[in-house]
Amino acid sequence: MPYALNVNGKSYSVDVDGDIPLLWVVRDVIGLTGTKFGCGIAMCGACTVHLSGQAVRSCITPVEDAANFDITTIEALGDAELGARVQKAWLEEEVVQCGYCQSGQIMSAAALLALNSKPTDEDIDSVMAGNICRCGTYPRIRSAIKLASSREG
Amino acid sequence: MGIVQTALSGEISRRSFLISATLAGGSLLIGSRIIQPAAAQSQDSFAPNPFIRIPPSGKIEVVVPSAEMGQGVYTGIATLVAEELEVPLDQVQVVAAPADPLRYAHPVLGDQLTGGSVTIRGFWEPMRRAGATARTMLVSAAAREWSVPEASCRAESGNVVHAESGRRLAYGALAAKAAGLPVPENVALKPASEFKLIGKDVPRVDTPAKVNGTAKFGLDAHPAGVKFAAIAISPAFGGTLKDVDDSEALRIKGVRQIVKLSDAVAVVADHTGAARKGLAALKITWDPGPNGDLNSEELERRIEAAVAGEAVVAHNSGDVTAAEATGAKGFDVVYRMPILAHTTMEPMNCTVHARPDSCDVWVGTQAAGRARKTAAEVLGLPVEKVMVHNHLIGGGFGRRLDIDGITMATRVAQHVQGPVQVVWSREEDIRHDSYRYLNLSRLSVKLGADGMPVSWRHRIVGPAIMARFLPIFFKDGVDFDITGGAESPYAIANKRVEYVRHEAPEGMLTGNWRGVGPNRNAPAIEGGIDEAAHLAGRDPVDYRRQLLAGNPRLLAVLNLAAERAGWGTPLDRGRALGVAVLPDFGSFAALVAQIHVDRNGALKVERLVCAADCGIAINPTVLEQQIESGLIYGLSAVLYGRLTMKNGAIVEGNFDDSPVLRINECPPIEVHLVPSTESPGGVGELGTPLVAPALANAIFAATGKRLRDLPIDGSALRGA
Ligand code: FES
Ligand code: FES
Numbered sequence: 004m005p006y007a008l009n010v011n012g013k014s015y016s017v018d019v020d021g022d023i024p025l026l027w028v029v030r031d032v033i034g035l036t037g038t039k040f041g042c043g044i045a046m047c048g049a050c051t052v053h054l055s056g057q058a059v060r061s062c063i064t065p066v067e068d069a070a071n072f073d074i075t076t077i078e079a080l081g082d083a084e085l086g087a088r089v090q091k092a093w094l095e096e097e098v099v100q101c102g103y104c105q106s107g108q109i110m111s112a113a114a115l116l117a118l119n120s121k122p123t124d125e126d127i128d129s130v131m132a133g134n135i136c137r138c139g140t141y142p143r144i145r146s147a148i149k150l151a152s153s154r155e156g
Numbered sequence: 157m158g159i160v161q162t163a164l165s166g167e168i169s170r171r172s173f174l175i176s177a178t179l180a181g182g183s184l185l186i187g188s189r190i191i192q193p194a195a196a197q198s199q200d201s202f203a204p205n206p207f208i209r210i211p212p213s214g215k216i217e218v219v220v221p222s223a224e225m226g227q228g229v230y231t232g233i234a235t236l237v238a239e240e241l242e243v244p245l246d247q248v249q250v251v252a253a254p255a256d257p258l259r260y261a262h263p264v265l266g267d268q269l270t271g272g273s274v275t276i277r278g279f280w281e282p283m284r285r286a287g288a289t290a291r292t293m294l295v296s297a298a299a300r301e302w303s304v305p306e307a308s309c310r311a312e313s314g315n316v317v318h319a320e321s322g323r324r325l326a327y328g329a330l331a332a333k334a335a336g337l338p339v340p341e342n343v344a345l346k347p348a349s350e351f352k353l354i355g356k357d358v359p360r361v362d363t364p365a366k367v368n369g370t371a372k373f374g375l376d377a378h379p380a381g382v383k384f385a386a387i388a389i390s391p392a393f394g395g396t397l398k399d400v401d402d403s404e405a406l407r408i409k410g411v412r413q414i415v416k417l418s419d420a421v422a423v424v425a426d427h428t429g430a431a432r433k434g435l436a437a438l439k440i441t442w443d444p445g446p447n448g449d450l451n452s453e454e455l456e457r458r459i460e461a462a463v464a465g466e467a468v469v470a471h472n473s474g475d476v477t478a479a480e481a482t483g484a485k486g487f488d489v490v491y492r493m494p495i496l497a498h499t500t501m502e503p504m505n506c507t508v509h510a511r512p513d514s515c516d517v518w519v520g521t522q523a524a525g526r527a528r529k530t531a532a533e534v535l536g537l538p539v540e541k542v543m544v545h546n547h548l549i550g551g552g553f554g555r556r557l558d559i560d561g562i563t564m565a566t567r568v569a570q571h572v573q574g575p576v577q578v579v580w581s582r583e584e585d586i587r588h589d590s591y592r593y594l595n596l597s598r599l600s601v602k603l604g605a606d607g608m609p610v611s612w613r614h615r616i617v618g619p620a621i622m623a624r625f626l627p628i629f630f631k632d633g634v635d636f637d638i639t640g641g642a643e644s645p646y647a648i649a650n651k652r653v654e655y656v657r658h659e660a661p662e663g664m665l666t667g668n669w670r671g672v673g674p675n676r677n678a679p680a681i682e683g684g685i686d687e688a689a690h691l692a693g694r695d696p697v698d699y700r701r702q703l704l705a706g707n708p709r710l711l712a713v714l715n716l717a718a719e720r721a722g723w724g725t726p727l728d729r730g731r732a733l734g735v736a737v738l739p740d741f742g743s744f745a746a747l748v749a750q751i752h753v754d755r756n757g758a759l760k761v762e763r764l765v766c767a768a769d770c771g772i773a774i775n776p777t778v779l780e781q782q783i784e785s786g787l788i789y790g791l792s793a794v795l796y797g798r799l800t801m802k803n804g805a806i807v808e809g810n811f812d813d814s815p816v817l818r819i820n821e822c823p824p825i826e827v828h829l830v831p832s833t834e835s836p837g838g839v840g841e842l843g844t845p846l847v848a849p850a851l852a853n854a855i856f857a858a859t860g861k862r863l864r865d866l867p868i869d870g871s872a873l874r875g876a
Contacts, residue, residue, distance in 0.1 A: 019409065019427065020409050020430070022433070023410075023429035024429055027428045027432075028427070028429065030428070031429070034378065036369070036372070036375070037371075039373075039502070040503065041502075042810055043581060044810055047501075076369065080369075094367060097359070097360060097781060099362075100228075100781060100785055101548070101551045102363065102365075103500075104501045104550075106369050131819045132819055134819070135501065135811060137551045138226045138501070138551060138789075139785040139787065141819040142825050
């Protein structure tokens, strides 16, 4: 039985097993490749997407569990004011190196700021510790979150 | 690769030409060839060399021969070309060069490789020259168009301007005419005082696409009709596939095919999710092969035994043996390093469409030329029939200098109709890396009556990476990589560096790991100097100053880092600073680490203060990014990096059992750049080697415990 998904405001019908992780459906079936694969066990955050605004690891989210939510991926994050603000802060702070982890970093940061518009360093640590960056962009991620936070509008 | 230091000391001229010529076996693959005007003039575009294409309309293309893996090379190369071409960066489109070492070989490495922190050093002049050549021709085309003297025209922001008459023509409009002109031999390059882009913090060109999900990495290559494969490779190195029961896997929705190879099995499916599910459903029996009984204890026993083995001399000055007899006091210690994987954020993957007469490869690689070659070899095709589409790289660190993954993907694709993307799981990625193998340094130092070292004997035991990877850097039994930087910058009259080659078990690939030779040798050198200073009862910074008097650039960064870190200021109990310096990759750096060890022995890295002189900073922000990156990569390894072996296979497989540094553990980092007018040095690997010794030295200062084995063993600090 195909699953009906709502991704970035568009409807899709995907004919896959219900236990297939959302990550692969988004990437390989729907073709939105901005969401990345890093570990497959919810340890790195590269695959972070939003289900009705909440950050989840799509590598361990079965597609059948995602069917009832509005799914947002990095491709559509900038459509909202907050997402665009985070992306802009990311560029201004020159956070990005290889960039592979950054979709997930930005999705996590946007979800953090949506819940907590003025996060402390500890708040940033506790949320962003779920996202690994092997290029070591952590100090700049921290500054970019603070910059985006300071521009709350 | 620190090896390149050898080839680069002085200028990149004669020596590298020789090296390149040797590599090419006498063919015309020499460093200068790539900057020579190629006869690549296409009909409508102006392409005076392989690096620039100016179409009649639209953006100017800069073709970058090197892979972008986060180090900012697209921005760096585009900046060099644009500076001389007189065009703003936002009018430039960066294009990844195809695999074609004849046109795109790196001038120093002699192959189309991106590594060794030599990219900018090698291309610093050729790329500016390429831009200047194009600019000169465009000016001359405009002058002819207007029938005015060339000297009355100038290039400005993508146009040629004739000031007197106020006429101006965009480069695109001049492309056809310029393409018909002879290519000038010698064009003048701008003096540094006229730089508009070099030295400025121009925004990176690759990042806008990386914050909105549109950037394309190797994993994002989805050519029409692509299938997806999950792969299991023999866990034991050198093992083979004995038997597979695929009945269950084939019943899974979306699974199309099982590909069985001698040493691996892949499940091909409509999407990676089905492929991974199918792989998990396979019942695989492996023959572990010759290494099936090997474990870490045995590997460690072997390398300890090898220390006493036959050594070749990598460096010798003065008379160490004689000096050792005169030394008043000294020490004889061993520094050890574990096995490490690169653990790039983007797991290995490669997409291949193998056809009977041709092949396409979509991949992010640091070695495009070799990628093409291996695919051609697997398929029995001439190299010209293989097209490599190079992509952004989700972390290189040396891993993607090796093409084993491309070979494997091509072997899978050979059995598949249409394109197939082979995706390594994180576990497969960590368990089949090109490893930084075990490394052991034995250091014997004697001090004279004045407390300064009179003899320094350093014996290095480890694999010869270059013997396989770039044999021109393996000479008379000495591996230039592993011995890189081992002669140390310190003025010691009697020094000897010995090398004992000790390879990993057959079938276990060893390769280049960020920081390469200097990263292997800095812990012993910088730890050893610290030990000497302590034995002499001297302050570690002062002691180094005395030994570095003849090395002003290194001395300057040492002083700057010490000053900025507040060296000498008394600290609370448990808190201390440690220092390390590194002259390598054509740059100079010093790091001061501040750490705290509490009563329970818990270590906290509180602050890293780095000073660096990397010559002219083409883009200071990118440079700072790279130093931060190298430091954090080093810190991650120093705190956590250690892979172990059981039954011939790597035990750890993912971020749960092989942790890496996370944001909550990342200390504040300060980078202080020393302004310089020297040619640019390498930066990508500069930070990494400094971390282990600076941290160990700080721990010693705080606790009196000298940790010589990596990773740092927190349990050793308990009760300190
Ligand atoms: S891929 Fe999902 S958390 Fe790593
Ligand atoms: S930017 Fe490369 S892994 Fe984060």
